[in-house]
Amino acid sequence: MQIKKVGVLGCGLMGSGIAQVSATAGYDVTVLEQEQRFLDKGFAGIEKSLAKFAEKPDKTGITPEKVKEARGRLKGVTDRNALADCDIVIEAIIENVEEKKKMFSALDGIVKKDAIFASNTSSISITEVAAATKRPDRFVGLHFFNPVPLMKLVEVVRTIATSDQAFETAYEFGKSLGKVPVRTSDKTGFIVNRLLVPYLLDAIRAYEEGVGSIPDIDNAMKLGCGYPMGPFTLLDFVGLDTTYYITHVMFDEFKERRFASPPLLKRLVMAGWYGRKSGKGFYDYKDPNNPVPCF
Numbered sequence: 001m002q003i004k005k006v007g008v009l010g011c012g013l014m015g016s017g018i019a020q021v022s023a024t025a026g027y028d029v030t031v032l033e034q035e036q037r038f039l040d041k042g043f044a045g046i047e048k049s050l051a052k053f054a055e056k057p058d059k060t061g062i063t064p065e066k067v068k069e070a071r072g073r074l075k076g077v078t079d080r081n082a083l084a085d086c087d088i089v090i091e092a093i094i095e096n097v098e099e100k101k102k103m104f105s106a107l108d109g110i111v112k113k114d115a116i117f118a119s120n121t122s123s124i125s126i127t128e129v130a131a132a133t134k135r136p137d138r139f140v141g142l143h144f145f146n147p148v149p150l151m152k153l154v155e156v157v158r159t160i161a162t163s164d165q166a167f168e169t170a171y172e173f174g175k176s177l178g179k180v181p182v183r184t185s186d187k188t189g190f191i192v193n194r195l196l197v198p199y200l201l202d203a204i205r206a207y208e209e210g211v212g213s214i215p216d217i218d219n220a221m222k223l224g225c226g227y228p229m230g231p232f233t234l235l236d237f238v239g240l241d242t243t244y245y246i247t248h249v250m251f252d253e254f255k256e257r258r259f260a261s262p263p264l265l266k267r268l269v270m271a272g273w274y275g276r277k278s279g280k281g282f283y284d285y286k287d288p289n290n291p292v293p294c295f
Helices: 013-024 036-055 064-073 097-108 126-130 164-176 192-208 214-225 231-238 240-254 263-270
Strands: 005-009 028-032 074-077 088-091 116-119 139-144 153-158 180-185
Touching: 005 013, 013 028, 013 036, 013 064, 013 139, 028 036, 036 064, 036 074, 064 074, 088 097, 088 164, 097 116, 097 126, 116 126, 116 164, 126 139, 139 164, 153 164, 164 180, 192 214, 192 231, 192 240, 192 263, 214 231, 231 240, 240 263
Parallel strands: 005 028, 005 088, 028 074, 088 116, 116 139, 153 180
Antiparallel strands: 139 153
């Protein structure tokens, strides 16, 4: 099966990024949102991102002409019927299994039967969402990473019901976007979060136990392990609420302490300190260019 037209569900941070890289790669892209204002905000972000890439065409390969072409391939809609002729539909809505199931169930009778459905979830069971449709054999996970236009990785997730054809088509689609796809199975956390989440939670426990300060732990992991950012900086970037939600999903699956939320993470989320997006997390972002530790 050849993919020519891409549908994206949601125009938030992840959805707009997926739409951008798909349009830049030459696909016609239709983005579905609940309201026009969400489309306007998402498309403004895409415009800003494309403009940055066009500033350094020698490095990015994105010229002003390619930006114009990509813009012409993007369409925003609030009517789900506009996705009927898409070859692949990628979901990037709220990380709530019931909402995802409801969305795909509604689209199942609208989108052509041979189209592939994909979820960008980082933690929810692909199998459970696929079961809400009549095409579990054509359902995969396509887990992109934030920010999508810059991060090269995409996890291609296969369930026990996914057909060889759908899985390989999704894998090749990932490559066509300029990403490096990795094959994985529908096990909670996939590859990256299965290994990353315990590391982040252990960093919080290390701080709780007095091993080191927040900046010292961050610097130790950056300079000692060569990581681009320390665990607390990364937690604030990802979102403490997002991480907290993932811990619940993973702990429910494995029932192991390494996936359980530390008390401090719970309290920060309860206080509304979600990280960069709320202005406070493990660091205070009053001056975004010079965050200071909150503890």
